[in-house]
Amino acid sequence: MEKKNLDWANLGFTYRPIDYRWQTRWHDGAWEEGGLTTDPDITLSEAACVFHYSQSCFEGLKAYTTKDGHIVTFRPDQNAERMQNTCRRLEMPPLPKETFLKALDETVKANAAWVPPFGTGASLYIRPVMIGSGPQIGVAPAHEFLFRLFAMPVGSYFQGGVKPIRIQVAQYDRAAPRGTGHIKAGLNYAMSLYPTMEAHRAGFAENIYLDPSTHTYVEETGGANVLFVDKDNNLIVPKSNSILPSVTRRSLVYVGEHYLGLKVIERQVKFSEVKDMKECALCGTAAVLAPVGMIHSEDGDIYFPSGMDKIGEISGKIRETLLKIQSCEIEAPEGWIRRIL
Ligand code: PLP
Ligand code: COI
Numbered sequence: 001m002e003k004k005n006l007d008w009a010n011l012g013f014t015y016r017p018i019d020y021r022w023q024t025r026w027h028d029g030a031w032e033e034g035g036l037t038t039d040p041d042i043t044l045s046e047a048a049c050v051f052h053y054s055q056s057c058f059e060g061l062k063a064y065t066t067k068d069g070h071i072v073t074f075r076p077d078q079n080a081e082r083m084q085n086t087c088r089r090l091e092m093p094p095l096p097k098e099t100f101l102k103a104l105d106e107t108v109k110a111n112a113a114w115v116p117p118f119g120t121g122a123s124l125y126i127r128p129v130m131i132g133s134g135p136q137i138g139v140a141p142a143h144e145f146l147f148r149l150f151a152m153p154v155g156s157y158f159q160g161g162v163k164p165i166r167i168q169v170a171q172y173d174r175a176a177p178r179g180t181g182h183i184k185a186g187l188n189y190a191m192s193l194y195p196t197m198e199a200h201r202a203g204f205a206e207n208i209y210l211d212p213s214t215h216t217y218v219e220e221t222g223g224a225n226v227l228f229v230d231k232d233n234n235l236i237v238p239k240s241n242s243i244l245p246s247v248t249r250r251s252l253v254y255v256g257e258h259y260l261g262l263k264v265i266e267r268q269v270k271f272s273e274v275k276d277m278k279e280c281a282l283c284g285t286a287a288v289l290a291p292v293g294m295i296h297s298e299d300g301d302i303y304f305p306s307g308m309d310k311i312g313e314i315s316g317k318i319r320e321t322l323l324k325i326q327s328c329e330i331e332a333p334e335g336w337i338r339r340i341l
Contacts (some may be wrong), residue, residue, distance in 0.1 A: 004113050004153075008120035011155035013286060020110035021150035022103040025133070027143070034103065035149070036110055042146065047135035049142035055132030056186035061247075062284045063108045063115055063124040063151070063340065066328040071115050071341040072328050073126070076104050078247045083128060086183040091141035092130055094165040100128065101338070103149040106172045116153050118327060121161075125154040125286065157167045157223075157286040158205055162311050162319070163291030164304075165282075167221065169271070170207035172196050172224070174242075181242030192222040194240045206282065208272055208295060211240060218269045224284035225249040226292075228269065228277040229314040236277065237266040248283045248322070254333065255321050262314065275302045279312030281319075289319040 004262055017040040024034025024251060048056045059079040080101060084094035104126065108115065116122035119181055132142030147217040158165050174194045175181025193209070199207045211217040218238045220226055225246040228236040235256045237249065256262040274280070280292040293308035294301060306312030311319065324330045328337060 001112050008116045011122050011153055013154045013157045016152040018111050018114045018152055022107045025147045026145040036106055044133055045135040049132030049136040051194055054187045055142055057090055058129040061082050061126050062285055065115055065118040067118050070339055071141050073338045075247050075336050076338050077230045077255055088304055089183045090185055093145055101160055105340050107149050107151055111151055112341055113119040114153050122155045124151050126151045128163055158290050164291040164308050165205040166294045167206045167208050167292055168199050169297040170209045173212040174209035175212055196222050215268055219243050221282055224282035224287040226284055227281050229279035231278055234263045234265050238269040239266050239284045246284055248285055252283055252318050256318050260317055261319050279315045280304050281304045281315045291315050
């Protein structure tokens, strides 16, 4: 199979319609068979529930080319499960795990020419999405739903690759105390757009949100979880019920503990402690592991000892190890890699 002729090393993180996507609809209490389509557009009723009441959710995962030329995905069962949890909270019909994985396999296979070659630093980003597609005018869940899974080749999420980024403490809350912070609902991102643009206008790459009840503890950023390395080289992982259970973060914790012998401490992290940390990084499928060089807050700016020029030593090691596991250069824990081709 001949790869597409793209500038793989300079893709950025942007939408690009590629050859195939996969779709199924839910109505009368069941999912249709579903299958591949070439049409990137969706036609909906003006009264579709998603337009008015934001009944929508999504996932994000990646496919990689391995050194020996196979195409693999990373822990897709975790995304399938998380999407089911999200659906339950949003009164949407959970998609069976086998259907999610079938959609993934078929889409990646059909678009194999778009999966970036090994060694380019790029990957195929896969975006499963579900919406309340049925017409609904009273505030209630839709009676029809649409699941679609599409993909595109991407490079770095943040400009500059692994150069440390500057972020700011948001002046807004991301999640209500008993709200939807722990699920991947579209509404969590809608409300983050204004703060995100404010951060960008002020020269910051992202917002870091504090807990919505007390504004004392670190939560996460708009699109990634946060990690710290303390002075004793322990990996400090903020714990909260209102952050997304990131697959990347859970994998990095395992990698830190079992591949690198780090001590991992998962606990609530006060923002007042952050100034004493040695390294800070954001982690997620899109972000992979992006080093943070500086955090701006109303109480002053925090510059981490790892600096603004390069990724910190521990962050660099866990990032490299995870990437090597994802592209099968080093052996993955049981069940992490799903070979597609
Ligand atoms: N937190 C938020 C708010 C996100 O949108 C994402 C991206 O999916 C993550 C964290 C990272 O999660 P994962 O590692 O599963 O991609
Ligand atoms: C991902 O990392 O897959 C996400 O969904 C984050 C998104 C904000 C780009």
